[in-house]
Each structure stands twice: as structure tokens, then as C-alpha cells.
Amino acid sequence: MLKQIMECVPNFSEGRDKAKIEAIVDCFRNREGVILLDYSSDSDHNRTVVTVAGEVEPLKEAVVCAATKAKEIIDLRIQRGQHPRMGAVDVIPFIPIKNVTAEDAIEVSKEVGKRIWEEVGIPVFLYEKSATRPERENLAKIRKGEFEGMAEKMKSEDWHADFGYDAPHPSAGVVAVGCRMPLVAFNVNLDSKSLEETTATAKKIRHIGGGLHFCKAMGVDLSHRGLMQVSMNMTDYTKTPLYFSYELIGMESKRYGAHIVESEIIGLVPYDALYACAEYVLMCEGKSADEIKELSKHDIIAKARDYLKIADFSEDQVLEVLLDKRNNA
Amino acid sequence: MLKQIMECVPNFSEGRDKAKIEAIVDCFRNREGVILLDYSSDSDHNRTVVTVAGEVEPLKEAVVCAATKAKEIIDLRIQRGQHPRMGAVDVIPFIPIKNVTAEDAIEVSKEVGKRIWEEVGIPVFLYEKSATRPERENLAKIRKGEFEGMAEKMKSEDWHADFGYDAPHPSAGVVAVGCRMPLVAFNVNLDSKSLEETTATAKKIRHIGGGLHFCKAMGVDLSHRGLMQVSMNMTDYTKTPLYFSYELIGMESKRYGAHIVESEIIGLVPYDALYACAEYVLMCEGKSADEIKELSKHDIIAKARDYLKIADFSEDQVLEVLLDKRNNA
Numbered sequence: 001m002l003k004q005i006m007e008c009v010p011n012f013s014e015g016r017d018k019a020k021i022e023a024i025v026d027c028f029r030n031r032e033g034v035i036l037l038d039y040s041s042d043s044d045h046n047r048t049v050v051t052v053a054g055e056v057e058p059l060k061e062a063v064v065c066a067a068t069k070a071k072e073i074i075d076l077r078i079q080r081g082q083h084p085r086m087g088a089v090d091v092i093p094f095i096p097i098k099n100v101t102a103e104d105a106i107e108v109s110k111e112v113g114k115r116i117w118e119e120v121g122i123p124v125f126l127y128e129k130s131a132t133r134p135e136r137e138n139l140a141k142i143r144k145g146e147f148e149g150m151a152e153k154m155k156s157e158d159w160h161a162d163f164g165y166d167a168p169h170p171s172a173g174v175v176a177v178g179c180r181m182p183l184v185a186f187n188v189n190l191d192s193k194s195l196e197e198t199t200a201t202a203k204k205i206r207h208i209g210g211g212l213h214f215c216k217a218m219g220v221d222l223s224h225r226g227l228m229q230v231s232m233n234m235t236d237y238t239k240t241p242l243y244f245s246y247e248l249i250g251m252e253s254k255r256y257g258a259h260i261v262e263s264e265i266i267g268l269v270p271y272d273a274l275y276a277c278a279e280y281v282l283m284c285e286g287k288s289a290d291e292i293k294e295l296s297k298h299d300i301i302a303k304a305r306d307y308l309k310i311a312d313f314s315e316d317q318v319l320e321v322l323l324d325k326r327n328n329a
Numbered sequence: 330m331l332k333q334i335m336e337c338v339p340n341f342s343e344g345r346d347k348a349k350i351e352a353i354v355d356c357f358r359n360r361e362g363v364i365l366l367d368y369s370s371d372s373d374h375n376r377t378v379v380t381v382a383g384e385v386e387p388l389k390e391a392v393v394c395a396a397t398k399a400k401e402i403i404d405l406r407i408q409r410g411q412h413p414r415m416g417a418v419d420v421i422p423f424i425p426i427k428n429v430t431a432e433d434a435i436e437v438s439k440e441v442g443k444r445i446w447e448e449v450g451i452p453v454f455l456y457e458k459s460a461t462r463p464e465r466e467n468l469a470k471i472r473k474g475e476f477e478g479m480a481e482k483m484k485s486e487d488w489h490a491d492f493g494y495d496a497p498h499p500s501a502g503v504v505a506v507g508c509r510m511p512l513v514a515f516n517v518n519l520d521s522k523s524l525e526e527t528t529a530t531a532k533k534i535r536h537i538g539g540g541l542h543f544c545k546a547m548g549v550d551l552s553h554r555g556l557m558q559v560s561m562n563m564t565d566y567t568k569t570p571l572y573f574s575y576e577l578i579g580m581e582s583k584r585y586g587a588h589i590v591e592s593e594i595i596g597l598v599p600y601d602a603l604y605a606c607a608e609y610v611l612m613c614e615g616k617s618a619d620e621i622k623e624l625s626k627h628d629i630i631a632k633a634r635d636y637l638k639i640a641d642f643s644e645d646q647v648l649e650v651l652l653d654k655r656n657n658a
Contacts (some may be wrong), residue, residue: 204573207542208542209542209568210541210542210543210565210567210568210569210570210573211541211542211569211573212539212540212541212542213536213537213538213539213540213541213542214539236539238539239538239539240539240540241539244533244539244540244577247576247577247580248573248576248577251576254613255609255612255613256612257615280584283583283584283585284583284584286586
């Protein structure tokens, strides 16, 4: 059992050469306190996304190791792929999960950023919650122009690196390092026949439409399954719980005579995101907060799954469950 | 019936001398296309708040007239009161209600601001949606230091006026002019005995807590009435409808075994804010959007009142109803 859990999801600009991919991923293997959860490569994108979690200190070492390896074996002057990129290691988000705060993750991102410049020689932009100015919060704005445009872009005072010279590394480019909150991909499927009505619901419940603060949403046509979907990114479940979106979607769908059939969680979800939902519904059923704390992880997950009607859900999608399993493997 | 409705709620730093108050308010009387809805003076605050609505052009004239009058008869060098103030006319918000957009109101605020400097000689800060920089959106930040500190404050480059010299008028100070969205003061009362639980609910449903985008909320102790209250400012009902707050409060209260007893609307509410609530509940009951459009204003208001359990509500609190009444008086 790890005392603290920081997640990291670094993206590398190599998705074709298996030997190179394994050489990078090896940095996250056989390292006390670091657990490799997943990695997946896309040859069209020519990109590999690694999902890893662990305690702060060994995780920092693993990330610096992987950045060093990426610089050695990836040359952006010849790399081509469908995914936009500006660096051999393109982006390194640190995500606080358990017994670490966002402030801790910001601090870690700055330490790692500094080391990537000083020890690896790749200039670093701090992004998202670690950004040093508002226009650097958005990764897309930093990456605009990509590797090929970066030398010119970095001459401008607005785009000097946070760590490093004001020019990209000749073959490895630059990298964005920062803290972001865990993102939960949460979809709610409706027995609706109207994409227009579903999109109207999505627009009302999302932040820019006047809805929930940490919720992005759009309508998706699943008419081949006889359904419509409100597809969401919950960008901070610690503040906007999943059940707020779920209940608002149910409520707003009522005006169109539509109902929630099921929901989906894509990829991993932190345990606390499910706990908040289970706690809510159990309290509504009369249980006290203290009684709920006594329940097993298994019971909490099952309660959240039943309440939110999460379809095709495996306990292994719960970050902490997967971590425990990998840790004991 | 007015073709377009812009509301304006100017605040004047005189709340004691009845003759002076009437001289200012007279600027809003007997003016084609402008309707005085309300004015109230507080002698402790030494301040008068005027609520007026009308068509854009005559409203602009009325406001410039009142600013001129305020400059003539209010001297801040001797004025004292409990309410913080920086000008004889302290703040002038323009609020789009019907057939005018926020962009229109921003434009009007800039035209009026320019005229108040050029014709009246009072320097102007543009605020809220009209602000020229982020730190001027918040009225409190502009007013900080008040009349007495303004001469020193305006020497700083950060606090040069948007219109006028970089010094306050010797006796009339400065004024903030801007566009803001109509604000609805909406409270929901619960059969709860716990201020702590009610405050927890308020914090979860408000924007900074992860809740609804245009909702400010706090818990208020009404234990003398056997109730607790979630007291809200709905800062843009066109995007965050009142029933979103109402339903979320009901939903979140459930976990504490509490229920909504009634709600309150303090002061005026635009008709469209109630229409959105009536439309929602009528659609849930099976009526089409087109059928709902056929209903009378009276029926819509009654439906919204019943749905939201608004206590002690008079139709005269609906801005457009009051306008019609005053217009025909």
C-alpha cells in the first residue's frame, strides 16, 4: 500500500518502434514505489501515452529517466505523426490522487521541470496549474506552431521558456510540465432520439453554458444503439462531484421525456470520485457519514456503480484498486 | 409597452436631505420612454438607490441629468455615511432586460461614461462587463480607498481613469459606470436545524465550490422561524436558471434529511427568469414549448411561483409587470 499517490501521464513522440517504446517504458519498471499502470502506443499518431503512479520521490526519478531516454532516441527533425507535438517527451502532467495536494503536484512539476533543463538539456514550459502566466495554462496554446515553429516562437519575449534557453533542443524540442487535476471521462446515455435535445442538455449543464464549474460536456449521437449520449470530462471531481452532473442531466432530460439508461466511465477513475457518489446516496438512504466510512472499498464501488448505473464497469478501472493489484503482482 | 428595456440602478451619496434626493430623482420623472420603478434612501448609509428602466436613448439623457445634479448638490468633502463611497454619483450599472444585449449595455455604459466626463467633469472608471482590465471588473477594488484616498490612488498608472483626468473631481469624486447582468436575489428556505449542513449545501452549489456558474450562495440562520436558508445571488439567470439552484439545493439537502419549505425573491425579478422555470416544469408535465408560449403572463408567473414555492410574492415584483403598471399610470 502506497502512503501517497501521485499520478503521472507523460506523452512521448514515438508510437511505432517497439524497441524505443520499451526503452522509455523501462524507466517506469522495477522501481520501488513506482507502479506502471498502463501504456499504449498509436502508430498513426506516432505517440505513446504512459500512465504511472507512485510516491513522489521515486516518481520524479522515473520521469527524469524517461525524459533522458526520449531525448536520446527520438529525433523530431525526422519524426512524423498525426498528433501535434513539440517535444520528444511532449507533455508531463502530475496529478494528485491521495495524500498529496495540488500544491504538492505544482511543486513536483517545478522540481522536475528544473531538472529536465539542468540534467537533460530540454527547455521547459510550466502549464495548467503550474503555469507562470495565464496564456500558458492551456497546453494547446503552448504547443501551437509545434516543433518546427518553436525556434521562431521562443524568440518572442512572451514565449521564453520557464526553465532553459530561449530556443528548443535541436532534436528533442521542448516539453510542457505541470500539475493538473485528475480528469474523469464520464458519459451518460439517454433513451432519447434527438441529438438536438441531448446537445441542449449538454450545453446547459456544462460550465460555459451556466452549468457546473468543473464539467465539460457535449452531445453524441449513439442512434445505432438507440441512444443519445452526454459525453463529459469532469475536470475536478473533488469540487464538482460526478453525481451533480448525473442528476442535472436526468432532471433536464425530463423536459424532453427522456431518461437515463446507463452511464460509462472511460479509463481510470480515482476511488474518491466514486466514494463521493456512494456517500451521497447512502446518506439519502439514512446512513451516517461515520457508518459509511466503515464500509469496504468493494461495497462503496458497487454502490456508486448501481447509483450511477455505470455499465461494463470493472473494479480494475478504479485507480487505487489497480495500483494495489499491480503492487502485489 | 416599451420596445426595448434597459434597466439602470444608479447609487447616489445622499440619503438624508429630502429636497436634494427629490432633485436627483426628478431627472427620472416625466421623461418619455423612461420609467421610475423605485427609489429608496437610507440615512445611516447616507445613500439613495434609484431603480429605473426604459429605452436606451432617453435613459442615457436621464442618467447624465442625474449625474449633473448630483455633482451640483453633493459635496463629498463633508458627506459622511456608513456606506463606502467614492463619488456623488457612486456607481451606475446598466442592465440589459429585453431586446437589448449585454453588448448594447456595454456600449451605452461607455457612451454615458464619456459624456459624464466631457459634460459633467467627473472622471469615470468602467467596471464589471465594461471593464478595460480584469482588476476593474470588481467594483470593490475600484472603490477601495474611497473618496478620501482617490487622489493618491489615481496617480498610480494602474488607476488612471478610463475617461477624464487622473484625479478625482474636488467635491464629486469619481464614478464607476458599467454593464452588469440582472441580479436576482433568490433564497431557498429549508426545514433544517443545522446551519452547518445548510452552509455545506450552499458551498457545494455555488460556483467557487464547484457548483453552478452564475450562483453565489451562503447559509443563513433562520432558526427563529424554525428554518435555515440558502441565500443566493443569481448573477446571470439567462445562463444559470433559478430552478437549477432550487433543484440542486433540494437534492443536496436530502442527504441531511432536510426539505425545501419555500423560497423567496427579494426585490425585482425579470419575467424571463420566471419564464425559464415555468417552461421547464410545464414541459416536464408534457406541454410543448409552443403551447407554453401561448400562455398568459399571469399563468406563467403563477406556475413559476408554485413550482419554486415562492412565498409572499407579488406580481409587481416582476420587472415588466411593474413597468407596464407605471407606464399606464
